[in-house]
Amino acid sequence: MEPIAAGSAPDADDGKAERYDLGLCLSGGGYRAMLFHAGALCRLNEAGLLQKLDMVSSVSGGSIAAGLLAVLWPRFTFVNGSATNFDIYLDRILDFSQVFLDAPSIFKGLFNPFSSVAREVAACYERHLFAGSKPMLKSLPEKPWFVFCSSNLGTGSLFRLSRRYIADYRIGVAYHANLPVATAVAASSAFPPFLSPLRLDLTPFAWKNDKLDPNVGTPVPPSRAVLTDGGVYDNHGIEPALKRCRWLLVSDAGAPWQASKAGYRNWFSQLKRVADTTDNQVRSLRRRDLVARFQAAKDADDRGLANDATRPDFAATRGVFWSIASKPDATEPTFVQTAATAPPDIGTSLHFLGSEETVDLVNWGYCAADQALRGWYEPAVAAGKGVPLKPGDIKPGRCARVSKTVMSGFKV
Numbered sequence: 001m002e003p004i005a006a007g008s009a010p011d012a013d014d015g016k017a018e019r020y021d022l023g024l025c026l027s028g029g030g031y032r033a034m035l036f037h038a039g040a041l042c043r044l045n046e047a048g049l050l051q052k053l054d055m056v057s058s059v060s061g062g063s064i065a066a067g068l069l070a071v072l073w074p075r076f077t078f079v080n081g082s083a084t085n086f087d088i089y090l091d092r093i094l095d096f097s098q099v100f101l102d103a104p105s106i107f108k109g110l111f112n113p114f115s116s117v118a119r120e121v122a123a124c125y126e127r128h129l130f131a132g133s134k135p136m137l138k139s140l141p142e143k144p145w146f147v148f149c150s151s152n153l154g155t156g157s158l159f160r161l162s163r164r165y166i167a168d169y170r171i172g173v174a175y176h177a178n179l180p181v182a183t184a185v186a187a188s189s190a191f192p193p194f195l196s197p198l199r200l201d202l203t204p205f206a207w208k209n210d211k212l213d214p215n216v217g218t219p220v221p222p223s224r225a226v227l228t229d230g231g232v233y234d235n236h237g238i239e240p241a242l243k244r245c246r247w248l249l250v251s252d253a254g255a256p257w258q259a260s261k262a263g264y265r266n267w268f269s270q271l272k273r274v275a276d277t278t279d280n281q282v283r284s285l286r287r288r289d290l291v292a293r294f295q296a297a298k299d300a301d302d303r304g305l306a307n308d309a310t311r312p313d314f315a316a317t318r319g320v321f322w323s324i325a326s327k328p329d330a331t332e333p334t335f336v337q338t339a340a341t342a343p344p345d346i347g348t349s350l351h352f353l354g355s356e357e358t359v360d361l362v363n364w365g366y367c368a369a370d371q372a373l374r375g376w377y378e379p380a381v382a383a384g385k386g387v388p389l390k391p392g393d394i395k396p397g398r399c400a401r402v403s404k405t406v407m408s409g410f411k412v
Contacts, residue, residue, distance in 0.1 A: 020054035023245035024144075025238045026253075028060025028231035029324070030191070030348040031097055033253035035358055036324050037065040038093045039365025040251045041086075042388045047373060047381035048081030053144040055245060059230035059237040061253065061348075063148045063188035064129065067181055068092055070146040071135045090362075090388060092129070097358055098400035099128045102350035103407065106194055118198035118227075121350075122186035135181045137163050147240045149230035150187040153197060155220050157213075158233045160240055161187060166205065169213040170220045174205035187227040191348070196228040235283055238290060246307065247377075248319040250290065251369065254283060256325040256344050287321070294319040294376075322372035324364065331374070335367040338391050351407050352400035359394055363387040 024044070026037045044050045058066035069089060076083035083089075101124050109117030126134055140146055140163045152159040155170040161184040167173040183198070190196035202222040212219055230237065235254050242248065257280045264270040296315035297307075305311055325344045328335045337343075339356035343364045346357050353361070366387050373381050396404075 018244060020245045021247060022049065022052050023055040023057065023241040023248045024053050025236055025241055025248065025250045026056070026058040026062025026066050027237060027251060028062055028189070028229065028235045028348075029253040029255060030061045030189075030350050031064075031353055032255075032324070032343070032346045032348060032361060033061030034064045034093065035097055035353070035361035036253040036343065036365035036368075037062055037251050038090055039362035039367075039388060040322070040369035041065065041069065041365075042090060042362075043366045043369040043373070043384055044249070045082050045086045046384050049249070049373075049377075049381070050083060050086075051078045051081050055145045055147065055241050057147045057149060057237040057239075057241040058188065059149045059235055060189045060191065062237055062251070063185045063230070064096075064125075065093065066146055066148070067125070067185040068096075068129055070140045070144075071130055071133075071181060073141045073144075092131075094358065094362075094394065096129050098352045098396055099124065100351050100399055100403035101128075102191075102195065103403075105350075116199070117195050118186050118190050121189070121195055122180065122182040122198070125182040125185050126180065129185075130182060136178050137161065137181060137184060138176065138178045140181065148184040148188045149234060149237050149240065150184075150190070150198075150227040151230055151232040153226040153228055154224070155217065157216055158230070158239055159187070159225055159227055167211050168220075168225065169211065169216050170218070171202070171222050171225075172207045172212055172219070173210040174202070174207045174222070177205040188230045189350075190228050191350075192228045192232065195350075198227045200225040200227060234286065235279075236286055236290070238286065242290070242293070242317060243313060245317055248294075248317050249373075249377075250319060250321045251365070252287070252321065252323040252325075253365070254324070255348055256323075257284075290319070291321060293317055294321065318378075320372050320376045322368040324368065326368050326372070328364075328367060329371050331371065335364055335387070337364075349407065351403040352396060354404055355394040355396055356391070359389045359391060362389050 027033055056066050072089050077085050105120040105124055106117050108120045109115055147160050147162045150159040152168050155168055157169040160167045165173045165175045166177045187198045190198050202225055207222045236250060236252060238250060264273055293314055297318045300311060300315040337360055339360050343361050346353055370384050
């Protein structure tokens, strides 16, 4: 029996009729992930791979990075495969990383009877990430195809929002359902329980019984989706892209599992640790399956097997995986940590993380992608120009400094 990624819907969304050359998956992890992925995107642009992307699938903090990339995409000027003005993206990301999003959105949502925390988060994205505009999903480019992943608490399924459709494995698909990009990003990054859920009325859309998967349950009529962070279902964002792409690049900025010496005599802390352990196991299963698929596809290529319908799905996708928990190698561009906290140990937050931490996350994303691409991508990529940021490049404003001070006692 062919292996299937943990929790995946094997036949519901595999896109047999469409096959892409290159896809990118951006994991969750709050501002930590957003900044790490921004550095990785800088390296992909230098390597000439950004323009070649056919699909971008994202989750949570990765969706913040992907959402801005999608909105700015028409403004990029590509010369010889690279965007010469990619700094407009990095500058906006760095500006947004100083926005105090989590605590203010929580308070506004709790005390405003006409709003919710998730709606306040979406409003913050429109106001700051998208510079006051209100981009819609239908305004996003056709290529790359951007897919924002959320988790539907009502159906227990992955809920996908994109230019083409919104879909759920138990509800079906609504083609050309136009929603604000900020709503899609907020649904994908609705970190539970504080920023979650985002309740979405499904009745205005024309639903069809397409992309249903009987393996995850009986069909559910469309009424309302109760959406939480996409990382609850798939923190790597790989499910929409895995069986569609011949090559898949996966950037993982999820927090690594930490050992603990606590006794967990408190019921609540024990329950949280149990939930975290379960979540870590699911993520580990997905990573192992993903890497095994990449290796199987490489082995098949090395043996000269045709990459067509005769090849098993498990060996159909080549790929490159890099993680925030990877270890730097001895090659250029070298990564020099400037903050007291290593990038993997920086908290999952939606407020300013610190000047040195910001520099380290962007630069480590660049270096992690660089060493993974040089080791696994074919054909070989061009050498990088060096890390995007220098020590002292980040000048935080007053609000950013206050938010870091206020929230320094909280780490999720």
